[in-house]
Each structure stands twice: as C-alpha cells, then as structure tokens.
Amino acid sequence: MNRTMITATNTLSQLQKQMDIVSNNMANIDTTGYKRREASFTDLLFQQFNNQHNANAEGNRLTPNGIRQGVGAKLAQSKIVMSQGSIKNTDRALDAAFTKEGQYFRVLEQSENGSAIRYTRDGAFYLTPLSDTETMLVTGNGYPVLDENNNPITINGQVNDYEITTNGRLIAKMENGGTSEFNLGVVQVNKPQFLEQKGGNLLGLPENMAELNVPVNEILTELNGPMRNQVSIQQRALEQSNVDMSREMTDLINLQRAYQFQSRSVSIADQMMGLVNGIR
Known part of the structure; x- marks a missing residue:
C-alpha cells in the first residue's frame, strides 16, 4: 500500500466519525433540550524534508521551506454547542x-x-x-x-x-x-x-x-x-434542541464530497500501481 492509500484510508476512518456525529444531531432534532455536537479536524503527523539548505535562495517564497508529506487528518474534538434552543x-x-x-x-x-x-x-x-x-x-x-x-x-x-x-x-x-x-x-x-x-x-x-x-x-x-x-x-x-436541519444537511453534503474525494484517491492510487506493475 503506497502513501496515497494510507493518507486516504486514515482520513476516511475519521470522516466516518464525523458522519456519526452529524447523524446523531439529525436524529435528535426533536429531543427536548438536546445540544448539537460539532466536529473539528487536525493534521496527523507529517514528515519534513529540508531539501533546500540555503534559505536565502527561497527569498520570495510564501510557504514554509521544505516539503511536508502528511498521512491524513484526524478528528481533534467533538465539542458541545451550548447555544440556546427555541x-x-x-x-x-x-x-x-x-x-x-x-x-x-x-x-x-x-x-x-x-x-x-x-x-x-x-x-x-x-x-x-x-x-x-x-x-x-x-x-x-x-x-x-x-x-x-x-x-x-x-x-x-x-x-x-x-x-x-x-x-x-x-x-x-x-x-x-x-x-x-x-x-x-x-x-x-x-x-x-x-x-x-x-x-x-x-x-x-x-x-x-x-x-x-x-x-x-x-x-x-x-x-x-x-x-x-x-x-x-x-x-x-x-x-427545543438547537439543531438546525438545514445546517446539518449542508454539513452532510460537504462530508459526502470529502468522502468521495478520499475514496477516489484510493482508486487512482490502485490504478497507478496497476500501471507500474504492468510495465515490462
């Protein structure tokens, strides 16, 4: 399994947790006094490659020097939103x-x-x-x-x-x-x-x-x-609960797009490995 697959599968497992949170919010829209939860993400560990040892040669660069290769994202926190319900x-x-x-x-x-x-x-x-x-x-x-x-x-x-x-x-x-x-x-x-x-x-x-x-x-x-x-x-x-159905549906659509993107990354990585293995 190459790095692209590892990054995508790590992120997919965390997106599934966010999907569970959004689903739980939607299921409790009519629960008296329920407070919705909101997920936030952070990067997993990444590798830093300092391929440019002369920092002066990167004078006009806007991003940090070097190359960073990550391994995906993780669910950092599932926080309770304490806003007042109707x-x-x-x-x-x-x-x-x-x-x-x-x-x-x-x-x-x-x-x-x-x-x-x-x-x-x-x-x-x-x-x-x-x-x-x-x-x-x-x-x-x-x-x-x-x-x-x-x-x-x-x-x-x-x-x-x-x-x-x-x-x-x-x-x-x-x-x-x-x-x-x-x-x-x-x-x-x-x-x-x-x-x-x-x-x-x-x-x-x-x-x-x-x-x-x-x-x-x-x-x-x-x-x-x-x-x-x-x-x-x-x-x-x-x-009433402070769950906004329109907001949860929007989050669910965005989550579905992110899930599809990561799944597509796995498929493309598999195709690339197939091409490499087919070289004679």
Whole structure:
C-alpha cells in the first residue's frame, strides 16, 4: 500500500466519525433540550524534508521551506454547542425550560452499576407514586430529580397545582391550603467539553476525573444559596434542541464530497500501481 492509500484510508476512518456525529444531531432534532455536537479536524503527523539548505535562495517564497508529506487528518474534538434552543409553550405545570445557556438540572441516574448524578436540560417532569400519599418528581425516563442538596424531591399529600418560579423553586400547592417548597438542583456548566454523553439525553462527568487533574468546581458550579438568583427558568414551556436541519444537511453534503474525494484517491492510487506493475 503506497502513501496515497494510507493518507486516504486514515482520513476516511475519521470522516466516518464525523458522519456519526452529524447523524446523531439529525436524529435528535426533536429531543427536548438536546445540544448539537460539532466536529473539528487536525493534521496527523507529517514528515519534513529540508531539501533546500540555503534559505536565502527561497527569498520570495510564501510557504514554509521544505516539503511536508502528511498521512491524513484526524478528528481533534467533538465539542458541545451550548447555544440556546427555541422555547415552546406547553401549558403544562410540570414543564420547565432554561432561558440561559449552560444551566442544567441535576438528576439521579440509577442503573445496574449503581447511582450517579447526571445533568440534563430536559425539563419535562412527571410524578411517580411511592405510596398512597407520597409521590416523587422524576424525568421522562423515570430518574429522580434532585434538589439543591442532591436529595430526591418527594411530595407528601394531595396536590392541587404546581408553580416553578424563575429562580428554580418548585411550589406544590396542597389541597389543605398549605404548600411544600423545594429548590431544584441546578448547575452552571463552565467547561462543557469535559462532560460526556451518558445516553438518555443526560450528561455526566468522565470516569477518569482523577487522571484529568481538573477540579469539579472548575467544570461546573452548583447554583445554591445566593447564586440561585442566576437561575433563569420559564414554567409551562420546554426548550427545543438547537439543531438546525438545514445546517446539518449542508454539513452532510460537504462530508459526502470529502468522502468521495478520499475514496477516489484510493482508486487512482490502485490504478497507478496497476500501471507500474504492468510495465515490462
């Protein structure tokens, strides 16, 4: 296999990863609170041939001296785009949408491997019964919604109505005239590129946090106490995804052209090798 084939096949494998990212964005265009991902590329290692030892002889040259032979490109980063999605009114009391970028609800994901705190912008909440008089606030997937102390939100008694204030306070108005109030657990994500997609429209901290040597408070900030004034929530509404279908289709077309170009390079290299091998 010659250098042209190596360069093309290396790039093809990375273009396939970008195609997966674009496809995932398009598949989640209707997912509440979903944030699109964007791929960026960088060069793989290349060889430098300094065939001109006299730099003065290249006085009018605009590019660097020498000849560089690369081996393709690689996917450098798949970053989360945190731009605000459009707000859709639902007129449902337990629907809540963030109106500021980077703010997420805290939920408790429970799996066969244990429990872990996750983060989501999907504010479509529901109630699941724990007993005849007690209910728990959960997400659409059944994960408990946490309060500012990372405890599941449970409500005792019969409720007539719910109010979610702008700063993220849940007020349950009881049948007996009383109220039960809870501060929803909210975080501000400062460095979203450290978060990983955990499935089910959830984000979480990576498993190798100790190896990264980055404090958790640099990645996200818990908006508790006086910082709750920074929370911005709209009740009876949901945030749509920030995926632009026309943009994703344009990226997909450009990606298809790049894929065809690299595939054509492999075909041409194969034809050239066939011609060389056919010389008598």
